[in-house]
Amino acid sequence: xxxxxxxxxxxxxxxxxxxxxxxxxxxxxxxxxxxxxxxxxxxxxxxxxxxxxxxxxxxxxxxxxxxxxxxxxxxxxxxxxxxxxxxxxxxxxxxxxxxxxxxxxxxxxxxxxxxxxxxxxxxxxxxxxxxxxxxxxxxxxxxxxxxxxxxxxxxxxxxxxxxxxxxxxxxxxxxxxxxxxxxxxxxxxxxxxxxxxxxxxxxxxxxxxxxxxxxxxxxxxxxxxxxxxxxxxxxxxxxxxxxxxxxxxxxxxxxxxxxxxxxxxxxxxxxxxxxxxxxxxxxxxxxxxxxxxxxxxxxxxxxxxxxxxxxxxx
Amino acid sequence: xxxxxxxxxxxxxxxxxxxxxxxxxxxxxxxxxxxxxxxxxxxxxxxxxxxxxxxxxxxxxxxxxxxxxxxxxxxxxxxxxxxxxxxxxxxxxxxxxxxxxxxxxxxxxxxxxxxxxxxxxxxxxxxxxxxxxxxxxxxxxxxxxxxxxxxxxxxxxxxxxxxxxxxxxxxxxxxxxxxxxxxxxxxxxxxxxxxxxxxxxxxxxxxxxxxxxxxxxxxxxxxxxxxxxxxxxxxxxxxxxxxxxxxxxxxxxxxxxxxxxxxxxxxxxxxxxxxxxxxxxxxxxxxxxxxxxxxxxxxxxxxxxxxxxxxxxx
Numbered sequence: 001x002x003x004x005x006x007x008x009x010x011x012x013x014x015x016x017x018x019x020x021x022x023x024x025x026x027x028x029x030x031x032x033x034x035x036x037x038x039x040x041x042x043x044x045x046x047x048x049x050x051x052x053x054x055x056x057x058x059x060x061x062x063x064x065x066x067x068x069x070x071x072x073x074x075x076x077x078x079x080x081x082x083x084x085x086x087x088x089x090x091x092x093x094x095x096x097x098x099x100x101x102x103x104x105x106x107x108x109x110x111x112x113x114x115x116x117x118x119x120x121x122x123x124x125x126x127x128x129x130x131x132x133x134x135x136x137x138x139x140x141x142x143x144x145x146x147x148x149x150x151x152x153x154x155x156x157x158x159x160x161x162x163x164x165x166x167x168x169x170x171x172x173x174x175x176x177x178x179x180x181x182x183x184x185x186x187x188x189x190x191x192x193x194x195x196x197x198x199x200x201x202x203x204x205x206x207x208x209x210x211x212x213x214x215x216x217x218x219x220x221x222x223x224x225x226x227x228x229x230x231x232x233x234x235x236x237x238x239x240x241x242x243x244x245x246x247x248x249x250x251x252x253x254x255x256x257x258x259x260x261x262x263x264x265x266x267x268x269x270x271x272x273x274x275x276x277x278x279x280x281x282x283x284x285x286x287x288x289x290x291x292x293x294x295x296x297x298x299x300x301x302x303x304x305x306x307x308x309x310x311x312x313x314x
Numbered sequence: 315x316x317x318x319x320x321x322x323x324x325x326x327x328x329x330x331x332x333x334x335x336x337x338x339x340x341x342x343x344x345x346x347x348x349x350x351x352x353x354x355x356x357x358x359x360x361x362x363x364x365x366x367x368x369x370x371x372x373x374x375x376x377x378x379x380x381x382x383x384x385x386x387x388x389x390x391x392x393x394x395x396x397x398x399x400x401x402x403x404x405x406x407x408x409x410x411x412x413x414x415x416x417x418x419x420x421x422x423x424x425x426x427x428x429x430x431x432x433x434x435x436x437x438x439x440x441x442x443x444x445x446x447x448x449x450x451x452x453x454x455x456x457x458x459x460x461x462x463x464x465x466x467x468x469x470x471x472x473x474x475x476x477x478x479x480x481x482x483x484x485x486x487x488x489x490x491x492x493x494x495x496x497x498x499x500x501x502x503x504x505x506x507x508x509x510x511x512x513x514x515x516x517x518x519x520x521x522x523x524x525x526x527x528x529x530x531x532x533x534x535x536x537x538x539x540x541x542x543x544x545x546x547x548x549x550x551x552x553x554x555x556x557x558x559x560x561x562x563x564x565x566x567x568x569x570x571x572x573x574x575x576x577x578x579x580x581x582x583x584x585x586x587x588x589x590x591x592x593x594x595x596x597x598x599x600x601x602x603x604x605x606x607x608x609x610x611x612x613x614x615x616x617x618x619x620x621x622x623x624x625x626x627x628x
Contacts, residue, residue, distance in 0.1 A: 085471070086475055089415070089418075089419065093415065097411075097464070101403070101407065104403075105403065125470070125474070134451075135451050136451070137448075137449050137450070137451045137452065138451065138452055138463070138466075138467055139470060139545075140467050140470055140471055140474075141470065141471060141474035142471055142474065142475075143468070143471045145467070145471065146464070146467035146468050146470060146471040147464075147467075149452070149463075149464070149467045150411070150460070150461075150463070150464030150467055150468075152452075153452055153454050153459070153460035153461075153463045153464055154457070154460050154464075156439070156453060156454055156455065156460060157399075157454055157455060157456055157457045157459065157460040157586065160439070160454075160455035160456065160585070160586055161400055161456075161585050161586055231453075271474070271475050272471065272474055272475055
């Protein structure tokens with residue numbers, strides 16, 4: 001098997017790469033290094049099954065050329081900063097939706113018929129059912145959620161037109177080694193900048209979960225190895241739910257820091273944020289997957305990683 | 315009240331215009347006349363409450379200028395040919411999704427906070443629940459359905475960012491006066507071209523419904539007058555369901571034509587078609603709306619209209 005992995009030098013993408021290579025398969029990483037880092041794939045550069053192509057997913061011609069001969073596409077590249085879409089209304093549209101359509105066009109041109117895509121719990125918006133199952137309708141409250149949902153729908157349309165197979169994963173945040181954005185990152189950066197007081201966006205009450213990346217990647221490959229529908233949709237969440245205040249305390253404890261916290265916002269951290277994210281994981285559990293790491297262990301491992309790689313916080 | 319109606323010279327848009335004017339409100343029609351026709355608004359040209367601006371929705375600057383002072387936007391412009399997206403993968407993306415984002419940007423710039431949007435039963439794809447309720451998840455099988463679903467999600471995101479109110483209507487086909495595309499149109503065109511044999515795309519078994527435009531427009535205003543959620547979503551379907559073969563027979567009888575039918579396809583008329591469309595109308599019915607015209611009456615009225623306006627078939 002040969003995999004083309006867009007965003008393969010990014011946080012989650014690079015873990016997918018490691019997994020594919022461990023299985024003895026071949027991989028082409030296609031990344032524009034806008035947020036991806038060579039550091040995350042450096043250990044694979046000498047592997048004969050590994051190839052690195054620098055390119056932008058929006059460059060359909062270059063992407064098509066890189067995709068030739070692939071059997072399976074992981075489209076991991078995307079705009080992952082949920083907050084950013086409020087100030088810039090085009091970034092999610094271009095980097096999440098148009099980039100996905102570029103991938104789909106390249107697949108049609110090269111004859112690749114299988115795709116895996118990281119969607120998000122944000123497609124459910126302020127869901128009124130918790131835990132939220134996969135058949136809950138899309139109710140996104142941010143352009144990040146809206147464009148990820150739209151990308152899912154475009155994938156469905158192409159899968160229907162050309163009889164492809166699609167694997168769509170609706171994630172909560174992933175944490176762990178090579179983590180480069182999100183609340184743990186933000187808190188550690190703020191501690192570096194101001195060691196006296198920690199200013200936070202919400203009132204501390206939003207309830208969230210995150211999944212340790214090794215667990216999440218295992219879930220992805222478990223699904224791909226077990227399901228054969230045209231469109232296979234799976235939540236990947238954590239059964240542990242913590243408030244933002246508890247998450248911050250866990251980060252601070254792991255960092256060994258005592259500091260005054262100052263909550264500046266309300267029940268939402270930002271415009272379009274969802275105050276309670278809790279995904280129904282029963283569909284995934286039926287395939288035999290169980291998370292090995294608790295929410296708090298994931299946070300601690302992430303803090304330890306960022307302490308060992310302080311340059312990432314610059 | 316002042317309304318800005320994109321696509322206001324089109325089939326459904328021009329009926330919305332008539333309704334707004336009848337209520338004594340003011341309207342600006344914004345239309346690029348790609349499929350809209352001056353004929354459809356000609357009777358309003360002398361009305362002091364009516365203003366016509368020729369422009370493309372994708373021209374955000376011009377649209378913003380036309381929208382100034384409006385209280386409510388009906389975004390009726392769009393690409394309505396479901397089949398076309400299979401051969402041209404960009405037309406729905408541009409005309410349905412990017413056009414909608416252009417409208418949303420113009421609303422933000424002008425401070426308009428209310429929007430009505432015609433979505434489609436195609437967002438449900440090959441639904442497994444019939445009649446299909448509004449909380450059925452998006453499972454589009456065409457780029458038409460995918461881009462309409464995406465536009466709904468973008469509207470949701472802006473409504474969440476800026477606290478707007480949105481009215482989203484998931485239609486089956488509308489029929490009636492000023493109808494310019496769809497199966498009735500196709501059949502009559504084919505009869506004109508070849509009066510000996512009528513070639514049809516499917517095997518005649520797909521089950522569909524349509525709503526007479528006066529009924530549909532009444533439903534739209536009933537919803538807008540009665541509901542006040544941030545995002546209000548309503549199916550507009552018909553309780554009568556006919557097979558394509560029955561629809562064709564109704565068209566032929568109304569046209570007074572006997573002809574040999576030749577079905578060329580399978581249970582789908584085209585790639586991405588849905589073989590059974592039947593919407594749950596209970597949410598709408600609770601507001602007190604009932605259709606006045608049967609499915610077959612709608613077809614007969616449409617055939618009569620096209621017979622009286624044969625130029626539309628050229």
